[in-house]
Amino acid sequence: MWKLLQIEVFKIFKRPRTYIAFIAIWAIVTLIQVAIYADGAKYMDFVLRDVRESFDIIGRPLNGYFVCFVILQTLLIHVPLLVALVSADMIAGEANMGTLRLLITKPISRTKLLLSKFLASSVYVLLLLVWIAVTGLFLSMAIFGTDGLINAKSYEIIIINGNDVFWRYLLAFCFAALALITVAALGFFFSIFAENSLGPIVATMSVVIVFTILTTLDIPLFQSMKHFFFTSHMIAWKGFFEMKTDAEGIAIPGTIRNLPAILKSAGVLLLHIVLLVGGAITIFNRKDVLS
Amino acid sequence: MKTIKLILFFLVLIPCVAGAQPVTDLLKKVKARLEKVNDYEATGKMKTDVVFLKIPVSNIKSYYKKPNRFKLTRQNGVSLLPKGGVSVNLGSLLLTDDYSTIDAGYSTVNGKKARVVKLLPVSEQTDVVLTTLYIDEAALVILRSNTTTKENGTYEMEMYYGKYTEWGLPDKVIFSFNTKDYKLPKGITLEYDDGTKSADLPKNKKGKVEITYSSYIINKGVSDALLK
Numbered sequence: 463m464w465k466l467l468q469i470e471v472f473k474i475f476k477r478p479r480t481y482i483a484f485i486a487i488w489a490i491v492t493l494i495q496v497a498i499y500a501d502g503a504k505y506m507d508f509v510l511r512d513v514r515e516s517f518d519i520i521g522r523p524l525n526g527y528f529v530c531f532v533i534l535q536t537l538l539i540h541v542p543l544l545v546a547l548v549s550a551d552m553i554a555g556e557a558n559m560g561t562l563r564l565l566i567t568k569p570i571s572r573t574k575l576l577l578s579k580f581l582a583s584s585v586y587v588l589l590l591l592v593w594i595a596v597t598g599l600f601l602s603m604a605i606f607g608t609d610g611l612i613n614a615k616s617y618e619i620i621i622i623n624g625n626d627v628f629w630r631y632l633l634a635f636c637f638a639a640l641a642l643i644t645v646a647a648l649g650f651f652f653s654i655f656a657e658n659s660l661g662p663i664v665a666t667m668s669v670v671i672v673f674t675i676l677t678t679l680d681i682p683l684f685q686s687m688k689h690f691f692f693t694s695h696m697i698a699w700k701g702f703f704e705m706k707t708d709a710e711g712i713a714i715p716g717t718i719r720n721l722p723a724i725l726k727s728a729g730v731l732l733l734h735i736v737l738l739v740g741g742a743i744t745i746f747n748r749k750d751v752l753s
Numbered sequence: 754m755k756t757i758k759l760i761l762f763f764l765v766l767i768p769c770v771a772g773a774q775p776v777t778d779l780l781k782k783v784k785a786r787l788e789k790v791n792d793y794e795a796t797g798k799m800k801t802d803v804v805f806l807k808i809p810v811s812n813i814k815s816y817y818k819k820p821n822r823f824k825l826t827r828q829n830g831v832s833l834l835p836k837g838g839v840s841v842n843l844g845s846l847l848l849t850d851d852y853s854t855i856d857a858g859y860s861t862v863n864g865k866k867a868r869v870v871k872l873l874p875v876s877e878q879t880d881v882v883l884t885t886l887y888i889d890e891a892a893l894v895i896l897r898s899n900t901t902t903k904e905n906g907t908y909e910m911e912m913y914y915g916k917y918t919e920w921g922l923p924d925k926v927i928f929s930f931n932t933k934d935y936k937l938p939k940g941i942t943l944e945y946d947d948g949t950k951s952a953d954l955p956k957n958k959k960g961k962v963e964i965t966y967s968s969y970i971i972n973k974g975v976s977d978a979l980l981k
Contacts, residue, residue, distance in 0.1 A: 512935045513833060516905065521831030535943060610830025616939045620807040623830040680939050688946070700945040705807060712800055713807040723947035 470582030483544035491597040509614045526603035527611040533598040542645040542670045549583040549649030550662035557657040583646040613703045626715045634699040641696035644731045647738035698727035776856045776870045786921040792818040792975040795966045803960035805935040822980045835930045862887045862896040906931040925965045932960040
């Protein structure tokens with residue numbers, strides 16, 4: 463299994479398209495960093511427009527933690543599309559090249575073969591997140607320094623102490639890994655039905671885009687349905703940047719406001735992964751592979 | 754009968770006049786006490802209670818230098834402070850003589866008898882329309898101030914004194930103010946709905962910032978760099 467995984471990871475990183483995601487992430491992160499470095503105060507004014515008139519800000523709100531929050535908020539909507547480029551190609555790509563039939567004639571079970579391919583996609587996802595952490599978090603910390611984090615929500619502003627932020631990022635990145643592996647599982651599932659990788663890539667992207675739009679549209683009909691979309695659970699990483707409050711409404715450092723809700727979202731994503739990968743293996747084991 | 758009425762009138766009036774000092778003299782004494790402080794560095798804790806702000810209790814340092822330079826810094830984080838609020842030093846309330854005073858009698862602040870003095874700015878250019886001071890005549894300190902402004906509504910400061918009464922510096926300051934609505938479109942925030950927000954919707958619009966000072970270092974010099 464380990465050998466299979468190594469081979470599949472090697473195959474992923476031998477394809478030029480794999481590096482598109484890393485280059486795209488680097489470009490987006492750099493653009494956001496340059497924009498905030500040059501004009502961050504205006505962005506902050508926009509975010510805090512309703513309180514700017516009545517409040518003064520003390521400290522350095524435009525710091526590395528804030529920049530990384532903006533980057534994650536932007537990237538974690540678009541990175542699923544980049545994940546689909548690789549995960550949806552895992553089986554369909556082999557079928558397209560005519561190597562799938564040859565591959566399953568080898569003395570390894572189809573289940574092991576599929577699991578190794580899925581795990582290889584997961585390794586790719588993890589490396590993408592490490593890349594986001596290096597460029598988006600650590601580089602931003604080096605450029606902008608660190609201080610407290612302002613998390614502006616639609617109805618409240620949460621301010622987290624500087625020494626209470628980093629561990630939240632570690633958990634947020636772990637959750638983001640789970641969210642992106644769910645997208646990888648979806649792409650992987652679609653991949654077994656096609657003999658051309660374009661179809662599953664577009665199908666995965668379409669599902670992610672449609673569900674994301676339905677999640678963000680503030681329309682009552684969709685609001686009541688959004689808990690059924692996995693995309694609304696993918697943004698649960700933001701829950702790590704909220705704190706419990708005491709009876710007077712004062713935030714308590716070192717706490718997470720609603721950990722059970724985050725764990726529930728993690729459970730929903732995990733269930734999606736199990737069902738999609740399990741479904742893919744079940745269907746593929748019964749499939750008559752002709753290409 | 755007329756003579757008796759006249760005697761009674763003077764019996765009531767004379768003690769009142771004799772016991773109450775003119776408000777201008779009282780203000781001068783309070784100001785003189787505050788003017789003993791050339792500079793200070795204070796350490797304390799700040800608690801912000803605004804319905805749409807979730808901020809932990811934070812360690813703060815405040816720096817003051819005569820005549821009206823004041824800076825508040827928060828350790829390990831950023832914070833939002835009401836404009837022209839906490840940064841208003843007590844001395845700056847009485848900094849100029851550019852106001853008219855009205856003696857508004859007596860009132861009680863937290864169980865203490867206080868002389869009520871209203872300050873009306875002479876200049877029409879200032880944002881402040883009216884300031885009402887509640888002064889402890891015995892301790893010569895301001896217990897409460899209510900300030901009405903043209904642009905920023907009305908805010909109230911309540912001061913509690915302890916170890917530093919002789920300098921006119923409070924151990925605790927509670928600053929109350931009106932807040933405006935806060936709202937950002939959900940399309941921008943892309944927020945995670947964990948099902949708890951409905952209980953937290955803003956209901957009252959009065960905000961409060963409470964600073965409890967644990968120590969002051971008075972008249973030992975404060976660097977200009979700290980006040981930038």
